[in-house]
Amino acid sequence: MSVNLHTEVCRLLSIQYPVFQAGLAGGPGTAALTAAVSAAGGFGTLGAAYLAPEQLRAAIREIRAATDRPFGVNLFVPQANAAKGRTELPAEEERRILSLIDRVRADLGLEPADRLPDEPRTIDFGEQMAVLLEERVPAVGTTFGVLPAEYRKEAADRGMKVITMVTTVDEAEEAQRQGADLLVAQGAEAGGHRGTFDVGRYPGGANVGTFALVPQVVDRVRIPVIAAGGVMDGRGLAAALLLGAQGVQLGTRFLTSLEAGTAPAYREALKTSKETDTEVTTAFSGRPARGVDNAFMRMWRESGLAALPFPLQNALTREIRTAAAAQGRAEYLSLWSGQGLRQLGNGEPAGEIVRRIAAEAENALRGTNS
Ligand SMILES: Cc1cc2nc3c(=O)[nH]c(=O)nc-3n(C[C@H](O)[C@H](O)[C@H](O)COP(=O)(O)O)c2cc1C
Numbered sequence: 001m002s003v004n005l006h007t008e009v010c011r012l013l014s015i016q017y018p019v020f021q022a023g024l025a026g027g028p029g030t031a032a033l034t035a036a037v038s039a040a041g042g043f044g045t046l047g048a049a050y051l052a053p054e055q056l057r058a059a060i061r062e063i064r065a066a067t068d069r070p071f072g073v074n075l076f077v078p079q080a081n082a083a084k085g086r087t088e089l090p091a092e093e094e095r096r097i098l099s100l101i102d103r104v105r106a107d108l109g110l111e112p113a114d115r116l117p118d119e120p121r122t123i124d125f126g127e128q129m130a131v132l133l134e135e136r137v138p139a140v141g142t143t144f145g146v147l148p149a150e151y152r153k154e155a156a157d158r159g160m161k162v163i164t165m166v167t168t169v170d171e172a173e174e175a176q177r178q179g180a181d182l183l184v185a186q187g188a189e190a191g192g193h194r195g196t197f198d199v200g201r202y203p204g205g206a207n208v209g210t211f212a213l214v215p216q217v218v219d220r221v222r223i224p225v226i227a228a229g230g231v232m233d234g235r236g237l238a239a240a241l242l243l244g245a246q247g248v249q250l251g252t253r254f255l256t257s258l259e260a261g262t263a264p265a266y267r268e269a270l271k272t273s274k275e276t277d278t279e280v281t282t283a284f285s286g287r288p289a290r291g292v293d294n295a296f297m298r299m300w301r302e303s304g305l306a307a308l309p310f311p312l313q314n315a316l317t318r319e320i321r322t323a324a325a326a327q328g329r330a331e332y333l334s335l336w337s338g339q340g341l342r343q344l345g346n347g348e349p350a351g352e353i354v355r356r357i358a359a360e361a362e363n364a365l366r367g368t369n370s
Contacts, residue, residue: 075142290339
C-alpha cells in the first residue's frame with residue numbers, strides 16, 4: 001500500500017500539506033493563526049461563528065494581507081429548532097437556574113442576573129454569508145449542518161469550496177447529497193462543539209471515536225474526508241491517511257501556539273490537565289461540547305438542570321465567561337479541549353507545528369511505502 005502526503009485535497013485546495021487548523025471560534029482562533037498555518041503550507045481556518053459582519057470582513061482582509069495562500073472560514077449553521085426567544089420554563093426551574101448563575105456571578109463580583117435571556121442575540125448567518133461571498137473566500141466550512149441551499153450555487157459560481165463537519169455516516173451521506181466538496185469527520189475525542197446535526201436525536205452529540213468513524217465514512221462517500229479528533233502529531237496524520245482520510249484537522253494542538261488568542265488562565269489549565277480530564281457538557285452554550293472539566297461544569301451537572309437550548313445558554317453564561325477570562329478564573333471558563341492534552345506544546349509558532357507534523361508523517365509513512 002502506497003500512501004502519499006500530497007493527497008487529493010492538496011490538489012483540490014492548492015495546499016502543500018493536508019494539515020487543517022480548525023476554526024476555534026470564541027477567542028483562540030485569530031486571523032494571525034489562520035494566516036500562519038496557511039503560509040506554512042497547511043490550511044488555516046478562521047472560526048467566525050461569533051464574528052459580526054464587519055469584524056469578519058476585517059479578519060479576512062488581515063489574513064489576505066499576511067499571506068496569499070488559500071484559507072477557509074467556518075460558520076455555525078442556524079438550527080432549525082433554535083430558540084427564537086425566551087424558553088417557557090416552569091417558574092421553579094427558572095428560579096433554580098438563576099440561583100446557580102447568581103452564585104457564580106457573585107463570586108466574580110457581577111450583579112445578579114434578574115432574568116433568563118430573551119433573545120439569543122446571535123449574529124445573522126445571512127449577513128455573514130454575504131461577506132464571505134463578496135470576499136470570495138477560498139472555502140466556507142459549516143458546523144451543526146450543511147450549508148443552506150440558497151448559498152450553494154453562489155458559492156460554487158465564485159469557485160468557493162464547501163466543507164461540512166460530520167459526526168456520523170448518515171450526516172456524511174447527507175452532506176455529500178447536499179453538494180459538499182469535502183467533509184471533516186469529527187470523532188468523539190475532539191475538543192469544542194460536537195458538529196452533530198440533530199442534537200434532539202443525540203442530546204450529548206453523536207460520539208463515535210475517530211478510529212471507528214473515519215473508515216466507515218470513507219467507505220460510504222466519494223468526496224474527500226478529513227479526520228478530526230485527537231490528532232496531535234505526525235503519527236496521527238499518518239494513521240488517518242492509512243484509514244482512508246485525505247488529511248487531518250487539528251484544534252487542540254493549536255490552542256497553545258504562539259498566534260492563538262487563548263486566554264492565559266485557559267493555557268495554564270490545558271498545561272496542567274491530562275487525557276482523562278475532559279467531559280462533554282451543554283452547560284456553557286446549550287450544545288454539547290468537549291472541554292476540561294471545571295467547577296462550572298460540575299455545578300451544572302450536580303444541579304441536574306437541563307441547559308437552555310443553544311444559543312440561549314450561551315447568552316446566559318456570556319458575562320460569566322468574559323469576567324472569568326479577565327480575572328484569570330479558569331473554574332468558570334469554557335476550556336474547550338480534546339483528549340490529546342499531554343501532547344500540547346508551549347507557545348511554538350503555528351507554522352512550525354504544521355511543518356513538524358508533515359515531516360513526522362512523511363517519516364512514519366516511509367516505512368509503509370517500501
Ligand atoms: C477551542 C476550540 C474551538 C473550536 N471551535 C470550532 C469552531 O468554531 N468551528 C468548528 O467547526 N470546530 C471547532 N472546534 C472543533 C474542531 O473543528 C475539531 O473538530 C477538533 O478541534 C478536533 O479535535 P482536537 O481538538 O482533538 O484536535 C473547536 C475546537 C476547540 C478545541
